[in-house]
Amino acid sequence: MSALPTATAGRSEPPRTEAPHGRAATGARVEFRSLRRAFGPTVALDGLDLTVEPGELLALLGPSGCGKTTALRVLAGFEQPDSGEVLVDGEDILRIPANRRDAGMVFQSYSLFPHLNARDNVAFGLRVRKVSTAERHATAAELLDLVGLPDHGGRFPHQMSGGQQQRVALARALALRPRVLLLDEPLSALDAKVRLSLREEIRRLQLSLGITTIFVTHDQEEALSMADRVAVLNAGRLEQCAPPAELYERPATAFVAEFVGTMNRLPGRLTGNGTVEVAGAALPVDGEAPAGGGPVDVLIRPEGIRAEADPEGTATVVSASFLGSVTRVLLDLPDGVALKADLPSRDAVDLLPGVRVRVTPVPRPVLVVPVAPVRESSAGKAAA
Numbered sequence: 001m002s003a004l005p006t007a008t009a010g011r012s013e014p015p016r017t018e019a020p021h022g023r024a025a026t027g028a029r030v031e032f033r034s035l036r037r038a039f040g041p042t043v044a045l046d047g048l049d050l051t052v053e054p055g056e057l058l059a060l061l062g063p064s065g066c067g068k069t070t071a072l073r074v075l076a077g078f079e080q081p082d083s084g085e086v087l088v089d090g091e092d093i094l095r096i097p098a099n100r101r102d103a104g105m106v107f108q109s110y111s112l113f114p115h116l117n118a119r120d121n122v123a124f125g126l127r128v129r130k131v132s133t134a135e136r137h138a139t140a141a142e143l144l145d146l147v148g149l150p151d152h153g154g155r156f157p158h159q160m161s162g163g164q165q166q167r168v169a170l171a172r173a174l175a176l177r178p179r180v181l182l183l184d185e186p187l188s189a190l191d192a193k194v195r196l197s198l199r200e201e202i203r204r205l206q207l208s209l210g211i212t213t214i215f216v217t218h219d220q221e222e223a224l225s226m227a228d229r230v231a232v233l234n235a236g237r238l239e240q241c242a243p244p245a246e247l248y249e250r251p252a253t254a255f256v257a258e259f260v261g262t263m264n265r266l267p268g269r270l271t272g273n274g275t276v277e278v279a280g281a282a283l284p285v286d287g288e289a290p291a292g293g294g295p296v297d298v299l300i301r302p303e304g305i306r307a308e309a310d311p312e313g314t315a316t317v318v319s320a321s322f323l324g325s326v327t328r329v330l331l332d333l334p335d336g337v338a339l340k341a342d343l344p345s346r347d348a349v350d351l352l353p354g355v356r357v358r359v360t361p362v363p364r365p366v367l368v369v370p371v372a373p374v375r376e377s378s379a380g381k382a383a384a
Helices: 068-076 118-128 133-146 162-174 192-209 220-226 244-249 254-259 378-383
Strands: 030-039 042-052 057-061 083-088 103-106 180-184 212-217 229-234 237-242 264-270 275-278 281-284 294-300 305-309 315-322 326-332 338-344 356-361 367-369
Touching: 030 068, 042 068, 042 083, 042 237, 057 068, 057 220, 068 103, 068 180, 068 212, 103 162, 118 133, 118 162, 133 162, 162 180, 162 192, 192 220, 212 220, 220 244, 229 244, 229 254, 237 244, 237 254, 254 294, 254 367, 264 338, 275 294, 281 356, 305 338, 326 356
Parallel strands: 057 212, 057 229, 103 180, 180 212
Antiparallel strands: 030 042, 030 083, 229 237, 264 275, 264 294, 275 281, 294 367, 305 356, 315 326, 315 356, 326 338
């Protein structure tokens, strides 16, 4: 196989280190510094500070309108910020045209040229950079092989499935050996089975090439399963950036706790000695408690709840959903609070709708937040 081309459009080639499988690592360090971008009265980025390490896969996760795609487009050169800096290997790139930023981008909609076959789509950027025909074809063949499409070079986009088209788009983004790979929800238009296969393939490629990758998604499972770290954005601000396990187990804010995974809100009362009383148990508070003590909401994951059948119990089973080794049980508490508990399936066989249960929180630190203004029972939610 041929080595990937080193055409740089006037840019000096940075030092490259060796990555697995004998390839040159192309990862760069990316820094967003105090980045701000507003569209009229809507603030998309509100002072974003974030660093992506060389060779890291970082997922930008958040609800629609949180600023994650805007951050990606600013890095790619498709948007200009109102203020702040974007540094790649220490160089502020905001004055550099998009086509010279050494970043490859893969879009949600594939964006392949319909009149070009897969080989020519992959080689298009090389043709623009005046790379020889032989080298273009050799590079395209290598990359199509790399993404698992060695026999698809002569096919046109309409002759390929969505997953195959996205693989071609990925190969095209890699053709110019970018130091940064940008993925803007590239799997959201695919069906579940193809998404799972392709996200595993993207991660394998990213690790083997050693390329710094920023992956925008609103899918928690994608972010947590693929990324070295996940940055959670909310209204243009960074809520937390951490490895997936830390993000899930030790969320820094109530927003992260409730956005990542499933979270219960239970009424509790601070005792003043670093603990909170909730569901008949005294649990240590994780982090700082709201000032003043008194009533609070306690955030507990479904796996942090134990439930056992008990005629004297204060909760009632609403439904039970079998999920394999785990069964998710929906419970109604006497004060109208809906509660989810994830239990080993062997322990949930008798928890049928209408059964009374005793609820006990697992004894471990919990987050507490000010009381929410409105609570809804599961019955109220069902009626809605």
